[in-house]
Every structure is written in structure tokens, then in C-alpha cells.
Amino acid sequence: MLKLEKVSGGYTKSETIIHDVTFSVEPGEWVGLLGPNGAGKSTIMNVLLGQLAYIEGEVVLPAPEKLAFIPEHPLFFDDLTLHEHIEFLKAVTGLEGTAVDVETDRLLSLFRLSEKRHHYPASFSKGMQQKLMILLALLMRPDLYIIDEPFIGLDPKAMKDLLRELETRRQEGAGILMSTHVLDTAEKICGRFLLLNEGRLIAEGPLVDIQKKSGLDGSLLDCFEQLMEHGR
Amino acid sequence: MKTGKRRIVQEWAYHLSVWRLVIDWTVALYLVVPAAVIGGWHYWQFVEGQMSHWFSVLPPERAVFLWIAVIHSGTFRWLVMDADLLFHRRFDEPWEALQKTGIRYSLFLSVTAVLSAAAVIVPALTVYAGEPLYAVLLFLPAVLVLRMTGQLVQQKIDIRFERWRRTAVAIFCRAGLTVPILAAVFFGSYGAALLFLTFLPVLWWLLKSRRKEAWAFPQDCQREAEQRMKYSSFLLQLSGFHTKQKKEPRRKPLLLFTQSGSLFRDMNQELRLFEWLLKRWLRSRAHVFLYLQLTVVFSIALAAAPGWVKWVLLPVCSLIVVHTTYQVLGEAKNHPFFQLICRDASSLPVRPFRRAVGLITTPAVFLFGFITGAVVFQPLAGLLLGAAAALLLYLFYTSSLLA
Numbered sequence: 001m002l003k004l005e006k007v008s009g010g011y012t013k014s015e016t017i018i019h020d021v022t023f024s025v026e027p028g029e030w031v032g033l034l035g036p037n038g039a040g041k042s043t044i045m046n047v048l049l050g051q052l053a054y055i056e057g058e059v060v061l062p063a064p065e066k067l068a069f070i071p072e073h074p075l076f077f078d079d080l081t082l083h084e085h086i087e088f089l090k091a092v093t094g095l096e097g098t099a100v101d102v103e104t105d106r107l108l109s110l111f112r113l114s115e116k117r118h119h120y121p122a123s124f125s126k127g128m129q130q131k132l133m134i135l136l137a138l139l140m141r142p143d144l145y146i147i148d149e150p151f152i153g154l155d156p157k158a159m160k161d162l163l164r165e166l167e168t169r170r171q172e173g174a175g176i177l178m179s180t181h182v183l184d185t186a187e188k189i190c191g192r193f194l195l196l197n198e199g200r201l202i203a204e205g206p207l208v209d210i211q212k213k214s215g216l217d218g219s220l221l222d223c224f225e226q227l228m229e230h231g232r
Numbered sequence: 233m234k235t236g237k238r239r240i241v242q243e244w245a246y247h248l249s250v251w252r253l254v255i256d257w258t259v260a261l262y263l264v265v266p267a268a269v270i271g272g273w274h275y276w277q278f279v280e281g282q283m284s285h286w287f288s289v290l291p292p293e294r295a296v297f298l299w300i301a302v303i304h305s306g307t308f309r310w311l312v313m314d315a316d317l318l319f320h321r322r323f324d325e326p327w328e329a330l331q332k333t334g335i336r337y338s339l340f341l342s343v344t345a346v347l348s349a350a351a352v353i354v355p356a357l358t359v360y361a362g363e364p365l366y367a368v369l370l371f372l373p374a375v376l377v378l379r380m381t382g383q384l385v386q387q388k389i390d391i392r393f394e395r396w397r398r399t400a401v402a403i404f405c406r407a408g409l410t411v412p413i414l415a416a417v418f419f420g421s422y423g424a425a426l427l428f429l430t431f432l433p434v435l436w437w438l439l440k441s442r443r444k445e446a447w448a449f450p451q452d453c454q455r456e457a458e459q460r461m462k463y464s465s466f467l468l469q470l471s472g473f474h475t476k477q478k479k480e481p482r483r484k485p486l487l488l489f490t491q492s493g494s495l496f497r498d499m500n501q502e503l504r505l506f507e508w509l510l511k512r513w514l515r516s517r518a519h520v521f522l523y524l525q526l527t528v529v530f531s532i533a534l535a536a537a538p539g540w541v542k543w544v545l546l547p548v549c550s551l552i553v554v555h556t557t558y559q560v561l562g563e564a565k566n567h568p569f570f571q572l573i574c575r576d577a578s579s580l581p582v583r584p585f586r587r588a589v590g591l592i593t594t595p596a597v598f599l600f601g602f603i604t605g606a607v608v609f610q611p612l613a614g615l616l617l618g619a620a621a622a623l624l625l626y627l628f629y630t631s632s633l634l635a
Contacts, residue, residue, distance in 0.1 A: 064574075064575035069572060075568045075572050079511070079512055080511065080512065084508070084511065087507070087508065088573065090501070091501055091504030092570075092574040092580065096500070096501070136573065
């Protein structure tokens with residue numbers, strides 16, 4: 001579904017940010033992309049979105065319509081209402097039918113956005129804008145979700161609802177790659193982890209493998225700290 | 233140096249740095265020095281009562297309108313910044329010191345503005361209109377108090393009202409401040425003294441009230457940020473930067489499709505795209521103004537152009553309007569949200585774009601045809617030519633131009 005094979009790259013030719021990164025995300029897998037600030041997580045996101053100027057190595061992605069991206073900073077049109085954003089999504093992706101309308105109403109209700117349907121997202125709070133991004137991605141029903149820091153600005157209920165929805169999609173066969181700093185949540189939901197440091201993949205696998213590599217029996221955070229320390 | 237004073241110095245240092253950067257002083261000196269010499273000479277003649285003939289035909293009493301301009305200019309400065317939340321805002325002593333420096337600075341700016349206006353008004357009324365000097369000078373404190381009162385009233389309106397209510401209340405209050413000065417001019421020096429004595433306690437109360445409005449701190453910071461850029465922003469704008477901060481975003485569409493209403497009953501992908509394009513265009517003030525500007529300018533050009541030039545201009549103007557509209561609509565594809573949702577814009581149907589351009593530009597093209605036909609032949613011929621031009625262009629555009 002998603003595969004990176006010895007990928008190196010950066011924003012300028014002379015400055016490489018990620019080095020020989022190799023990983024994959026299979027259908028029905030929830031993979032956590034972890035690392036300290038400046039480790040190269042956002043650069044990998046940009047590789048996946050085709051926004052990196054210089055890339056070496058092999059990148060295999062699903063077709064554009066089979067991929068949904070939830071960015072860290074919400075994006076929207078200033079002059080369209082929430083409803084019109086959904087209509088735009090339908091116009092661009094060709095989503096049609098009663099089932100889509102029912103799903104739209106359900107998600108709007110779930111994320112408590114029904115009342116704001118005819119309002120401009122520009123007037124929303126950060127959390128509500130983030131909910132709009134999530135709602136649009138869920139409506140697309142893609143094969144692969146790429147999510148960058150999804151929990152910033154979300155209230156606890158919205159966070160729980162988002163996780164439940166994504167888990168359902170994962171069970172239906174979708175792959176999820178999620179970049180986050182919320183390690184205790186990642187530990188509970190992700191089946192596999194990718195630990196990045198200074199642009200290199202320093203550990204990969206389920207929690208058991210990460211624990212084995214770090215030599216600790218503790219939480220993901222403890223192993224993360226140990227591996228970072230060891231890597232210095 | 234105290235915080236407030238340091239901020240004033242930094243502000244003017246910033247202005248100076250921008251002026252140095254943007255203005256070519258070698259060239260500017262060739263303009264500034266002669267302007268200062270000629271302007272100084274004329275002002276000296278003006279004060280001496282020997283002003284040139286063109287000025288002497290103006291009634292000198294009109295100079296009092298400068299007072300009105302002064303009253304409605306500028307804003308009260310509080311010298312606050314967002315970062316004050318960390319320290320100044322939390323402790324009474326530094327916060328009050330900052331506020332007092334702001335009040336003194338605002339007073340200084342207002343005194344400067346009033347004296348600058350007085351430099352024109354005093355000679356105009358005493359030398360040319362024969363008014364006694366004391367009567368004119370009595371207006372100075374009254375105008376000063378009214379100016380500062382007006383500034384504080386405007387701030388109170390800005391923080392308490394939104395959108396059209398804010399505009400309506402501001403117009404009402406501004407008119408309320410203009411009437412007393414006109415009345416004072418009518419009643420002379422006694423009127424000015426009465427005005428000063430009436431508005432001084434109002435100003436005092438407004439100052440005390442504004443100082444306590446802690447909840448308006450974010451708005452005060454935003455206004456101060458704009459003011460800090462004020463004397464440099466026009467130069468930066470000339471250099472291509474957008475310096476004006478966007479105020480609070482609108483919650484819902486203003487007039488059109490307020491409930492996100494649809495143009496079409498039975499929607500499909502093409503109609504959704506068509507509607508999206510029309511809505512974005514209609515709600516963009518810049519896009520609509522550009523279209524109207526082009527339509528008006530080209531209409532005037534077509535009416536004024538001599539003979540055969542009209543027949544050349546008609547297709548050229550039409551194509552410019554059509555092409556510009558197409559470019560404007562196509563810009564949406566560069567929007568980050570568009571690229572987030574649609575990673576392959578080439579897969580989208582072209583027909584909605586064509587239809588939107590055709591629909592938007594048809595009235596303009598009809599008008600161009602009508603004006604050309606009406607000026608060359610007669611109005612009926614104009615109607616026919618307009619209809620033919622619009623139909624031809626619509627068919628041409630929707631069928632082949634973008635294929």
C-alpha cells in the first residue's frame with residue numbers, strides 16, 4: 001500500500017534531512033511515526049505528499065483518490081461554509097448518493113458540527129477546524145490515511161471519537177500512518193512504531209521489539225527516551 | 233529607559249529604517265529640498281497677508297473645516313503588545329506606568345496635530361478674516377479635548393460593536409462630535425470655552441473607563457500593532473507586502489446563499505463544481521471589483537474610441553475580460569485546500585470552468601457590444617450587436633477555447 005525504500009531527501013540539494021529511510025504500511029495496519037522535534041517526521045510527510053524538492057530512493061503510494069491527508073494545521077477556503085466544503089469534496093472526488101449524505105450527517109453530529117453547517121470554518125476554533133479536516137478525510141473513505149499530529153486542539157471526546165472512527169476504518173482494511181508526540185495514546189492504538197532521530201530510522205516494529213531494542217521493559221516513552229539517549 | 237518610552241523610540245526607529253530602505257534619498261532630495269524652499273516661501277507670504285490671488289478667492293472662514301478633520305484623525309495610543317500578558321499585564325505598577333506613558337504620548341500627538349492645523353487656521357482667520365487672535369486660540373484646547381474624546385469613543389465602539397452596527401454607531405457618534413464644533417464656530421469664543429468645559433469631564437471619564445477595560449486587551453494589541461506600522465505600511469504596500477491585518481472573520485455568508493443554498497435541485501459532480509466556482513467568485517470582493525473595473529474602463533474606452541478603432545477594441549476588450557476571469561477562477565487550483573483534497577486537478581471536468589467563465593463574462597460582453605452598436609448606429613442596433621457578441625462569445629468559449 002505504502003512503501004519507502006532507502007529514501008533520502010531534503011528541501012535543498014545540498015542539505016539532506018532524511019537518510020536511507022525504509023518502511024511500509026500494509027492494509028489494516030496502524031503505524032505510529034515518532035521522534036523528537038526536528039527528527040524528520042514532517043519531511044517524511046512531505047515526501048508522501050510529493051512536496052519535497054529532492055528525493056532519492058523509491059516511494060510507492062496508492063492512487064491520489066485512495067489517500068487522505070489530515071494536516072497538523074487545518075486548511076480551508078475562507079469564503080466557503082462548512083457545508084460548501086463538503087459539497088466541494090463531493091465535486092472533486094465524485095462522491096454521490098444517499099449513503100454519503102447519511103454518513104455526512106452522522107459525522108457532523110458525531111463531531112458536534114451540525115449547528116455550524118452554514119458557518120465559515122475561518123470563524124471556528126482550532127479544534128473545530130481540525131474536526132472539519134478529520135470529517136473530510138473520513139468522508140473520502142480512502143485506502144490510506146496519513147495523519148500529522150491529529151490531537152492538537154481536539155477536546156477529549158472528539159479525540160476518543162476520532163480514534164474510534166479510525167479504528168473502525170482500520171478494521172475495514174484501511175492503513176493509517178500517524179505522526180504524533182502523544183506517546184501514551186500512540187502506545188494504546190498503534191500496532192507498529194517507527195522511531196526517527198536526526199533523519200534516520202533508529203527503531204521499527206511493535207512495542208515488544210522496541211522494548212527489546214531499548215533493553216527496557218517499560219512504556220513506549222521510557223523506551224523512546226532510552227533509544228534517543230543511546231543514539232546520541 | 234522605561235518600557236513605554238523604549239517602545240516609542242523603537243517604533244520611530246523602525247519607521248526610519250523602512251523609509252531609508254524604500255526611499256531613494258538621493259532622488260528624493262531633488263524633490264524635498266525645492267518643495268521645502270518653495271513651500272516655506274509661500275507660507276511666509278501667507279502669514280504676511282500677501283497670498284497669491286487664487287487663494288484669496290477662497291473664503292478664509294472655510295479653514296475651520298480643518299478643525300473637523302483634526303478631530304476625526306488619529307487614534308489613542310496605549311503602547312501595549314501581546315507579550316505584555318507575560319509581565320506588565322499581571323502587575324499594577326508597570327501596567328499603570330505603561331498606560332500613563334501611552335496617555336502622555338497620545339496627548340503629545342494630539343497637541344502636534346492641533347498646532348499643525350492651527351499654523352494654517354490662525355493666519356487664515358486673523359490675517360484674512362479679521363478675527364481677534366484670542367478668539368481663534370480659544371478653539372485650540374476645545375479641539376484638543378474633542379479630538380482625544382473622539383479617539384476614545386471610537387475605540388469603545390470598535391471593541392463593543394461588530395460589522396454594520398459598528399459602522400452605524402461610529403457614524404452617529406462622529407456626527408455627534410462634529411455638530412458641537414460647528415455650533416462653537418457659530419457662537420464664537422464663548423462657544424469654544426463652553427465646548428472645552430463640557431467635554432473635559434467626558435474625556436476624563438472615558439480615560440478612566442478605557443484604562444479599566446482589561447477584557448479589550450487583544451483588540452488594543454491588534455490596533456497598536458497596526459499603528460506601529462502606520463507610517464511605514466504604505467511604503468511597504470507599494471513594495472508589494474500586505475500589511476493590513478485581517479480583522480475577525482465573518483461567520484456566515486453576507487447576502488448570497490446564506491444557508492449554503494444550492495443553485496440546482498439535482499446535483500451532480502459538474503454542477504457542484506460550477507456552483508463552487510460561482511460562489512467563490514461572487515464572495516470575493518477583489519474578483520468582483522476587478523471584473524467591474526474592467527467592464528467600466530472598457531465601456532468608456534469603447535464609447536470614446538474613434539471610428540474603426542471601436543471594432544478592433546470590441547473583441548480585444550471582450551477577450552481580456554474573459555481571459556482575466558478564466559485566470560481568476562483557475563487560481564483556486566493553487567489554493568492549499570484544493571491541493572489537499574484534489575491531488576490531480578487534471579482529472580477534473582473542464583466544462584464547469586467554461587460554463588462559469590461564460591456566465592460571468594456574458595453581461596460584460598453584452599454591454600461592450602451594446603455600447604459599440606449604440607454609439608456607431610442606434611440603441612436598437614446596440615441591443616442586437618450586444619446579444620450577438622455575448623452569444624458568439626459564450627458559444628465560442630464553452631465549446632472550443634479550452635478544449
